[in-house]
Amino acid sequence: MSSAVSERLLVQEVAPRDGLQIEPVWVPTGDKVALIDALSAAGFTRIEAGAFVSPKAIPALRDGDEVFRRIRRKAGVIYAALIPNLKGAQRALAAGADELNMVMSASQTHNLANMRMTCEASLDGFAGVVAHTAQTAQTVQTGVTLNGTVATAFGCPFEGKIDEDRVLSIVEHYLRLDIGAITLADTTGMANPRQVARLVRRVLAMLPASALTLHFHNTRGLGLVNVMAAFEAGARRFDASLGGLGGCPFAPGASGNICTEDLVNLCDEIGIETGIDLPALMALTRGLPALLGHDVPGQVAKAGRNCDLHPAPPSMPDAG
Amino acid sequence: MSSAVSERLLVQEVAPRDGLQIEPVWVPTGDKVALIDALSAAGFTRIEAGAFVSPKAIPALRDGDEVFRRIRRKAGVIYAALIPNLKGAQRALAAGADELNMVMSASQTHNLANMRMTCEASLDGFAGVVAHTAQTAQTVQTGVTLNGTVATAFGCPFEGKIDEDRVLSIVEHYLRLDIGAITLADTTGMANPRQVARLVRRVLAMLPASALTLHFHNTRGLGLVNVMAAFEAGARRFDASLGGLGGCPFAPGASGNICTEDLVNLCDEIGIETGIDLPALMALTRGLPALLGHDVPGQVAKAGRNCDLHPAPPSMPDAG
Numbered sequence: 035m036s037s038a039v040s041e042r043l044l045v046q047e048v049a050p051r052d053g054l055q056i057e058p059v060w061v062p063t064g065d066k067v068a069l070i071d072a073l074s075a076a077g078f079t080r081i082e083a084g085a086f087v088s089p090k091a092i093p094a095l096r097d098g099d100e101v102f103r104r105i106r107r108k109a110g111v112i113y114a115a116l117i118p119n120l121k122g123a124q125r126a127l128a129a130g131a132d133e134l135n136m137v138m139s140a141s142q143t144h145n146l147a148n149m150r151m152t153c154e155a156s157l158d159g160f161a162g163v164v165a166h167t168a169q170t171a172q173t174v175q176t177g178v179t180l181n182g183t184v185a186t187a188f189g190c191p192f193e194g195k196i197d198e199d200r201v202l203s204i205v206e207h208y209l210r211l212d213i214g215a216i217t218l219a220d221t222t223g224m225a226n227p228r229q230v231a232r233l234v235r236r237v238l239a240m241l242p243a244s245a246l247t248l249h250f251h252n253t254r255g256l257g258l259v260n261v262m263a264a265f266e267a268g269a270r271r272f273d274a275s276l277g278g279l280g281g282c283p284f285a286p287g288a289s290g291n292i293c294t295e296d297l298v299n300l301c302d303e304i305g306i307e308t309g310i311d312l313p314a315l316m317a318l319t320r321g322l323p324a325l326l327g328h329d330v331p332g333q334v335a336k337a338g339r340n341c342d343l344h345p346a347p348p349s350m351p352d353a354g
Numbered sequence: 355m356s357s358a359v360s361e362r363l364l365v366q367e368v369a370p371r372d373g374l375q376i377e378p379v380w381v382p383t384g385d386k387v388a389l390i391d392a393l394s395a396a397g398f399t400r401i402e403a404g405a406f407v408s409p410k411a412i413p414a415l416r417d418g419d420e421v422f423r424r425i426r427r428k429a430g431v432i433y434a435a436l437i438p439n440l441k442g443a444q445r446a447l448a449a450g451a452d453e454l455n456m457v458m459s460a461s462q463t464h465n466l467a468n469m470r471m472t473c474e475a476s477l478d479g480f481a482g483v484v485a486h487t488a489q490t491a492q493t494v495q496t497g498v499t500l501n502g503t504v505a506t507a508f509g510c511p512f513e514g515k516i517d518e519d520r521v522l523s524i525v526e527h528y529l530r531l532d533i534g535a536i537t538l539a540d541t542t543g544m545a546n547p548r549q550v551a552r553l554v555r556r557v558l559a560m561l562p563a564s565a566l567t568l569h570f571h572n573t574r575g576l577g578l579v580n581v582m583a584a585f586e587a588g589a590r591r592f593d594a595s596l597g598g599l600g601g602c603p604f605a606p607g608a609s610g611n612i613c614t615e616d617l618v619n620l621c622d623e624i625g626i627e628t629g630i631d632l633p634a635l636m637a638l639t640r641g642l643p644a645l646l647g648h649d650v651p652g653q654v655a656k657a658g659r660n661c662d663l664h665p666a667p668p669s670m671p672d673a674g
Contacts, residue, residue: 227582227624229623255653259620296575304548343514
């Protein structure tokens with residue numbers, strides 16, 4: 035089971051952003067803050083804590099500024115914010131985000147639906163974000179990092195397969211803009227493990243594993259299959275969402291990010307270190323239905339860990 | 355995507371037995387027969403069509419004799435029956451089963467709970483089944499095959515990890531009894547992919563891939579991860595259940611076999627041939643809630659295949 039070389043996998047928790055953004059109920063700011071603080075206490079070193087987008091587009095996250103101000107900053111934890119444009123970046127920097135995550139889709143059709151602009155307009159806008167962040171860093175802030183996400187990198191629900199060269203050219207464009215870390219997102223759960231292995235290998239020829247995040251959805255039950263394929267191909271950073279919360283509001287049929295505790299359970303079982311306290315995580319997930327008013331898809335919080343045993347039936351003869 | 359060597363994976367559909375056995379509603383015999391006939395029409399060449407066990411233990415399957423008599427036999431399809439003992443074997447042979455699937459647990463505690471006897475007593479009983487089947491074949495039947503299942507091969511909910519040497523010794527015992535095909539079953543979803551790869555490699559040193567079936571449960575979201583690990587290690591035969599129906603009545607927390615259409619969708623996406631008509635399968639699964647009175651866990655029947663696209667939102671500007 036244990037291998038000679040210690041293996042680690044970095045999990046970035048995205049439930050406070052990607053999980054909550056499509057919830058129809060309003061999660062009070064205090065509950066969001068408590069969730070994020072509980073996540074940092076459970077061992078996460080990267081948490082996507084909010085988004086700075088139009089409150090009309092995503093009303094569930096309209097309190098991002100207050101959330102970032104109120105969370106208890108734990109040393110060593112990076113609190114990231116999703117931003118669509120310069121205005122979002124300005125708000126995120128003012129709120130004290132440690133990392134700005136810019137998002138655009140590889141699919142033109144999906145970017146128009148999701149961002150209301152062309153891919154080219156998204157990239158032009160990101161150049162402005164980079165310039166503004168550099169300027170701000172010189173004056174009041176230090177150490178803010180930038181991440182560029184390629185959404186629908188493995189397929190678009192409207193266009194279908196996305197040409198891999200197109201994905202690579204967007205990655206290149208991000209890197210040329212001095213956006214040094216990249217996320218490949220399977221926004222609507224269309225990736226398969228062989229495609230994932232191939233694309234991960236190609237992108238890892240362009241940047242180190244420490245700068246590449248994979249974001250999978252479990253729409254068709256392939257989320258953890260794709261994680262294992264990406265891991266075997268060299269990827270070491272993965273987004274995941276507590277309880278499997280989340281999805282994409284503009285992607286028909288999409289139903290949930292990969293579930294953090296299901297991923298951590300897998301890692302624990304095969305000896306890959308995550309640094310995350312799985313029982314603490316399962317307890318958090320068991321509180322989600324009361325917070326959100328519905329069941330969540332994650333399985334380990336319901337079934338228990340692989341290693342959680344049960345008493346033998348009492349009526350049974352002794353096994354000897 | 356396509357590899358030079360054509361890859362095939364054989365799916366044995368187990369919903370009529372493993373899926374229905376724990377359902378609290380009575381599925382009328384005619385509906386069971388219609389389901390099995392629809393499965394053979396969808397391309398399955400192996401279907402576990404029933405069990406010959408005590409009607410008190412599993413009342414849902416008490417009509418096994420009638421089911422086997424009424425199904426429309428499609429040429430080339432093997433209709434298997436699960437049997438716990440000689441009496442079950444006699445009933446299954448009389449009903450015309452093509453294959454007898456004997457089951458015992460590698461875990462002594464689980465075998466006592468599930469079969470009400472020790473592992474040793476199970477194996478002794480199987481020797482009697484083999485002798486009876488050989489005798490019957492000489493007189494009235496030909497071509498009945500035997501399969502031996504090792505349940506809890508990857509872990510027991512009462513005992514925890516199962517020693518791999520113990521699993522291999524049971525496989526050896528089956529082979530010595532002239533039971534030429536083996537199923538390794540992860541009865542309560544405790545397997546992990548590295549354990550699976552290791553055990554599959556060891557068992558494939560004892561028998562050909564055509565004689566080894568893997569039976570995984572998706573209790574903790576690892577079902578398809580384990581399929582891929584087993585496939586990469588050389589396994590080519592897998593049990594799966596329509597809609598992800600099934601579980602183990604004596605295993606606390608267990609919640610469902612791997613889902614057939616989710617597995618076939620994965621295979622279709624990565625170019626592994628199964629010979630199964632996925633849209634036909636999805637239509638069958640969409641009929642299960644009406645038959646059983648509850649939702650089923652399978653995801654592809656809800657989300658659609660990876661390749662099923664959607665129209666772009668109508669309010670959107672043209673993507674050009």
